[in-house]
Amino acid sequence: MTSSPIAGIRPAGTRALLVELASLADVTALHTQLKAHPLPGQVDVLAAAGTVLVRFIGRRETVDAAGRIQALDLTRAEAPEARTVTIDTVYDGADLAEVSRLTGLSEEAVIKAHTGSSWLGGFGGFAPGFTYLTGGDPVLKVPRRDTPRTAVPAGSVALAGEYSAVYPRESPGGWQLIGRTSAVMWDLDREDPALIRPGDTVIFQAVRELVTTTDPSPAAIEESAAGPSLVVRAAGLQSLIQDLGRPGYADLGVSASGAADTRSARQANRLVGNPADAAVIENLFGGLELTAHGDTVLALAGAEVPAAVVSPDGKRDRPVPLNAPFALLDGEILTLGSPFRGVRAYAAVRGGIAVEPVLGSRSTDSMSRIGPASLESGTRLPIGNITGTTPVGSPEPGTLLSGDQPGTLGDGDFPTLLRITAGPRQDWFGPDAAAALTEHTWRTTNESNRIGVRLETDPEDPEAQPLQRVRNGELPSEGVVAGSLQVPPSGLPVLFLADHPVTGGYPVIAAVVPEDLPVAAQLPPGHPVRFVFVHPDTLAPLSPGSAAALFPEGTP
Known part of the structure; x- marks a missing residue:
């Protein structure tokens, strides 16, 4: 009886599986088979040196896929079309x-x-x-x-x-x-x-001839004088076009990207009557100013920012409500100040931002340099046609809830509590790592961006220490998902966000559950963060003993 080429299947968050295989030939066979015949709910599949990462639309599909993958006959896999x-x-x-x-x-x-x-x-x-x-x-x-x-x-x-x-x-x-x-x-x-x-x-x-190369750049936004539009007067620190991303291209080195806080982007679109995947503006730390060319309807969600509409002559202004639709008439100017909670605000316009899609998405990927260029002063953003009769929405509560519960942006004495599941490489850290990760407060650093939130130990906690590995050597590059807590040799975790690299060479100790990624994207520099292990199916907190049991004795 021939042994299975599948050496193991590890969870990578709640919606992905990391399949370990015996050889690169087996990796290629599984990757080819899953590309040609996707499993139910399969979103992406990525081959690496000795693993295949398979990502799914939800938890139920992920659990079901583990048995399906184990039962696959890779000896009958179709050979990829070679050139x-x-x-x-x-x-x-x-x-x-x-x-x-x-x-x-x-x-x-x-x-x-x-x-x-x-x-x-x-x-x-x-x-x-x-x-x-x-x-x-x-x-x-x-x-x-x-x-x-x-x-x-x-x-x-x-x-x-x-x-x-x-x-x-x-x-x-x-x-x-x-x-x-x-x-x-x-x-x-x-x-x-x-x-x-x-x-x-x-x-x-x-060859002997000297050659030159060019570095691909983000696509310039094509301007059009026809139809209504928004013109950027000021872009602030960073303003990008985002939608819900471009999944399905991980094996080409392209991350899904998309809005860092999808919950707020969806809310902004819902308020103006857009489909959930319409393109919006993602603004970091305020400073955005937009002029309307034609009468428009907008909504702001996400970070809590002071916002106002200024008249064309600059002599009058009116405050703008957050999390509610409002009119921005021809010639009027929308201004966003510095946020007092959160860091990323989302501006949706009825009809959506109608820039040209790249690989099926209008998102700007800061890691891969795919999609529209970052917004600059003078950029004209075309507004799409309104289809159907979907009305604008009613005012809603903001997405940045306060308190000490998971999924809320803690303030005052409350750190933000993020729920995590173990793996796929928790065995690189040993049984003491669960307590080291969850029993102390971490702080976000000012080096964080759309690729990831960098963490450091809390200077006010003298017992907090960087995470210690129990294994030496390098981990071969393998696929990673958004929410992964990757641990470099410094022992200070990096929490991957929307523009994370599709593969990584450092072990991932745990992953933040997808439900908490929107609030993770709103963490300001210096903000306190705590982690809690939860059951991957119910998201109920695990006891310290149950969490520690997920971390077996490592092999030095």
């Missing part, structure tokens, strides 16, 4: 001499080894168009640089461990650079944006 991609490369990389030293080969022999055998597209991740290539000459197995570069040029051909890859755009990175290419690894104008897909054969061909 051969040739990459013309100039071998003059900054680390070519170092790779020569590490391998004991001459620089010419390094080049010959890299071009002398074909590579296989193993899995995507890290960035759109970045594909991990396997199967090259084993002599080229070299470690990452001790100190990563803050900026690796687009088109850099690199080595790390047993992998080779091409950087599709300028980004930080610690791989050894041996050459460069002009091949465009990611192009949204192509039917398949990624030049290399998992399963493709890749051949590197040495």
Whole structure:
């Protein structure tokens, strides 16, 4: 009887499963099968070095999928449609001499080894168009640089461990650079944006010509004088176009993105009579000013901000209610001040912001640089046509509830309480980690953004300590979900938000439940945070003993 290639299935939050497999071939087989034949409720599937992350629409579908995955026969999986991609490369990389030293080969022999055998597209991740290539000459197995570069040029051909890859755009990175290419690894104008897909054969061909590359930038917002619009007078610290995101592209290195606080974005749309997925403006820390061209109806939700409408001549103003629809007439100006609770306000206009969608979404992805560019003074935002007869809504309570209960934005003496479920890599920390994570208060830092909320120990709690691992070494990159609490070597967790990378190389100790992510996106710098373990099905709090039992003794 043949043993199953599935080594284990770990929960990754309440709506995703991390499937561990015996080999990269098994990873490819499962990924191919789930892409061709999605399971009920499947939203995304992402292959990595030894795992496949499968994300679902809800908890019931996730629980049901565990048994379905275990029963799959991967020996009958369809082989992916393979292509051969040739990459013309100039071998003059900054680390070519170092790779020569590490391998004991001459620089010419390094080049010959890299071009002398074909590579296989193993899995995507890290960035759109970045594909991990396997199967090259084993002599080229070299470690990452001790100190990563803050900026690796687009088109850099690199080595790390047993992998080779091409950087599709300028980004930080610690791989050894041996050459460069002009091949465009990611192009949204192509039917398949990624030049290399998992399963493709890749051949590197040495050339002498110097080449240049261009770094893809966010799409400019096309302006149109026809129809009603909003013109940005001031964008504040950061104002972005967001909707509910673009799930389904994780295997291409593209996160779902979307509004960081989906609850508030949905509310703003509901108040003006829009569909839930209409595009809105997400504003960070106020400072936004919008001028109406044509009569419009808007609503503000999310962060509690002072807001006013100023007359065209600037001589009169009136306060604007939050969480209720209001008129912004032709020539009038909407102004947002600094929030006194929360950090992200959402402005919806009846008809929605009608910028061109990218991969099916109008969201700006700050990590992948996909979607509309950040708003600037002078940007004109077209307003979509109103379809149907959906009326505007009635005033509603705000989404930022006060108190000491989970899902509320604590204030005064109350830290914000976020519910978490363990895993998938809690065994990297040992049984004492549950108490270390939940029995002390953490503080958010001013380095937080849409990618993640960075946490530090509370300076007022002398017993609080960073989380300690019980395992050494590196964790191979694997898929992660929004809400993941990833723990780098510093022991200070990072809570992933909407624009998080699709893969990560640090262990994830736990994940914030999706129901609490909207409030996590509203945490200001220096805000106190506490975590509580809950049952993944009922979200009922677990006793300290039950939570500790989720953390087995690790293997140093």
